[in-house]
Amino acid sequence: MAAGEFSRFLISHWRELHEKLRSHDEEIVVDGKSLSLAAVVACARYGQDVVISEETIEAVRRHTEKVFGQLRDGEVMSGRHSSWGSGAPIRTLAIEQLQRSIVRDGHFSILSGETDFDISHATRTFSSAIPLSDPIEATSMPESWVRATLLIRANTLAYPNSGVRPVLLEKLAQLLNFDVIPRIPLRGSNSGVGDFSPLTYVGGVLQGKPAVQAWIGDRIQGGRKLIPGDEALGYAEMEPIDLRAKDGLALVAGTSPSSGVACLAIHEAICLAAMSTVLTAMSAEALCASNSSFHPLHGELRPHPGQRECATLILSFVRGSKLVSDEAQANEFMQRADRYSVRTSAQWMGPVIEDLQLAHTQLSTEINSSVDNPIIDEAGKMLHGGNFQAKSVASAMEKARQGCQSLGQMLFAQCTELINPATNKGLPAHLVVDEPSQSGLFKGTDILISALQAELGFLSNPVSSHVQFAEGGYQAINSLALISARYTLTAVDVLTQLAAAHLIALCQALDLRALHIQFLYTLAPKFKVLTRRCLGECCEQLSPGGEGGGSGSEVAYDLWVQLSEQMSRTMDMDSRQRFEAAMDHLQTRLLREVPSTQQSLELVQQWNSDCVNEASQVYGTVRTRYLAAPDATPILGKATKRMYKYVRETLEVPFVGSDYLASAEWDDGTSHSSKYKYRSMGAMISAVYEAMRNGALYSVVVDCFEHV
Known part of the structure; x- marks a missing residue:
């Protein structure tokens, strides 16, 4: 991955998606080879229509004729003349009946809610039980998942090598364009022989079965509703399909549910990785970090491409900031080395963006591949293999989910450091603009992100290590890709919530920085006047108005620097207590600059009191003014x-x-x-x-x- 590759990849992906959404009337072309993840998102999330290219229809038609020729010549193929999977040795000549049987046999998963189940056997007490969760949402795939499934299945069947009839592709496109979306069970697939069961529910709707359901209706006016499959086809004025030859097996032996959900997950994960980079730059500003952590020399000496790009991006994002400084220009908020959540963020995020790009490549290949079995070569020969094994999809999802956990851990650490006055370099405890003793404003957010990151840690555990054999051992290995994709989307959702909380905390912290800077700018001249006046009254060599010798100005400046430091170290106190504690610390320093007399002591004590009162008055005025019209942009x-x-x-x-x-x-x-x-x-x-x-x-x- 060359430097800048993630940026180019992100921008290209996002521009393509936006272009498709802007030209909504333009259809997504299904040709088996050019489907992009952006197109999947546009169709699944935003309802873009699809069309099967004429070239694809013709190529599929030619190959289908070869399949029928082979069948007429008596060639035996799993799922056609014989059963499929562990039942493959069982022979039959009822080819079309077998195709229907394959689809019917897959209707074994659980769906609840809006069904015709007879519960008359239950007593009134039990039949009226309040559900533990929404019965439809708990057992059904969201419609966006199914739309992605339909699009990808059409594209992967567009390979002539699949041997299906063109009408099957056209029917899948019609379901999408009429927004007739089959209800598919959430669970029940081990992604071994592809996602067999989920795809049989698509086949059931295409056949017009009353036993399966589909979503129909305008999404804006009237809303969506579930109706039986035969009524759904009637709503769209579609004719049921009669499955022949390889149609049934080809439809159900594919990875499109896994890869569809995975495409939606990786799109979100890529966006979250990009956002995490920006949030890290914001954290560097909010925590007054040094930009030396992102110096190009680090990447030259350790040239991991992801690390180098992240550092380059963050350095560019903070350009123009008044809060981030060079290490050599350390100010009162800075320590020599920043904490790890910002300081090593490029090294932490770099491998994640590399993994996400690889995952994107794996999925791009998957959704433009022939993934059924058997496949047919140019001569019409049937080749039995295992392209339906979705391990590549599972691999992509494991990387993405673990990447979400890594990003979450970094954002969690950054956010907790912002909220904690011991680590936030001069921000109030819990990011309160009020008095800390009267408010714990972001304390709840600290609890929220702790819970979210704990859940992310659990979700990051691998799924693919839990494979169980199926079909009496015939499926000794299966990918669990759909399960992994489902949990990756859950991880994406949790990380999204964590990032949202962090962004709110960052904006609050940046406003507090701006408020504090305005307070310091307003207080500084007043403090220096009071200090020079005190020195002038204590020391005859200073002019009465404090305008005299240079040594007095130097002392006033040194005391001001110390005051700024002390105030930033006591932000867990209420404002007046903070000013009193800071001035008490300075009082000893000033006493060393004046004659050791009772009069000097009294004048310094008065100076202490005057400065505390002035600071309290200025802080109250500046805080009220800033709350009325907050604007941190000049320093960002x-x-x-x-x-x-x-x-x-x-x-x-x-x-x-x-x-x-x-x-x-x-x-x-x-x-x-x-x-x-x-x-x-x-x-x-x-x-x-x-x-x-x-x-x-x-x-x-x-x-x-x-x-x-």
Whole structure:
């Protein structure tokens, strides 16, 4: 992977998706060889229509004639003249009946809710039991998964080597274009002979069986509803398909459910990896880190391509920031070496983005492959093999899921360091803008991300090591790809929630940095005037107004630097206590600069009191003013600025204090004069989460990459 490859890959993928969404009337062409993950996402998530290319239809038709010729000549093929799998030695001449039987035999998985089950045997007490979970959602695949499945199955059957009739491809496309989506069980596939059972429910709908169900209806007006398969075909004015020759076996012996779910998962994982890079740059700013951790020399001496690119990206993202400095320019917030969550982030994320690119390559190959059995060569010869074994999909998902855990661990560490006053380099405890003794604003967020990361750790465990043989040992190995893909999507969802919480915390922290800088800028001249005046009254060589000798100005400056440091170290205290503690520390230093007299002691004590009062007054004024019109953009790097503005302006998530939440939680939101868009911290995090799930926030993230 050359330097910059992940950026180019991300931008290319995102641009293709956006182009497809902008030209919604343009159909996705199914030809067996050019389907992209962006096209899968466009069809599955955003309802893009598909079309089978004319060249594909003709090529499939020619090969199908060869298949029928072989069958007429009496050639024996598993799943045609004989049964399939462990039953392959059983011979039959009822070819078409066998194809129907193959589909029927796969209807063994569990579906609950909106069924015609007779529960009259149950007593009233048990029949009225409240479900443990939504019965449909708990046992059915989401429609987006099924749409991805249909598209990929059509594409993988578009290889002439599959030997299916063109009508099967056309029917799959019609289901997508009429938005008639078969109800497929969530569980029941070990992804050995492909995803056999899930695909039989697609076959059942295509046959028009009342025994299976499909979703129909306008997604905006009237909503979706489940109806029997025969009624679903009637709704779309589609004729049932009569399965012949290889149609049944070819339809059900494929990896498209696994690869469909995997494509959706890897799309999200790639976006989350990109967002994690931007969040790390924001964390470097919020924690006032050194940019030396991302110096190109590190990558030259340890030239892992992922590490080098991550470091280059972060260094570019923080360009222009007033908060990140060179190590040689350490300020009062900086220590010589940053903590690992930022300092080693390029080394941590680099392998993840390399793995995700490999996973993307594996899936791109899978969805443009012939994955059924047997395949037919150019001469019409039948070749039995195992292209339905979805180990490549499982491999991609294991990498993606473990990558999610790694990204989550890094973001979790960054966020906890922001919230903890012992590690956040001068931010208030729990990121409160109020007095720390009266608020624990982000303490709950700390608990939230702890729970989320614990769950991510559990989800990162491998699935593929739990293989169980099936079909009486005939399937001695099976990939478990669909199970792995399902849990990867769960991990993606958990990581999305964690990243959303982290982004809210980062914006709060950056506002607190901006507020603190404004406070320091306002207080500095007042403090220096008070200090020089005290020195002037204590020392005759200084002018009465404090405008005299240079030594007084130097002392005032040194004391100001110490005051800034002391205030940043006591952010867990309420503001006045913090100022008192800092001034008490400075008082000893000032006493060394003045004559050892009772008058000097009294003047220094008065100076102490005056400075505390001045700091308290200035802080209250600056805090009130900043809360009324928060804006941290002048001190931010270019990527952080984009993300901050999206959260504060587009989503309208405020710089929040306890007063806001105390009033907002009682606002019913019905009044036109209501000024509270969000009524809890959870609502603010949820807004970011939804913006990530629908893709809107990722557009901003990709913009950051495009303008590196």
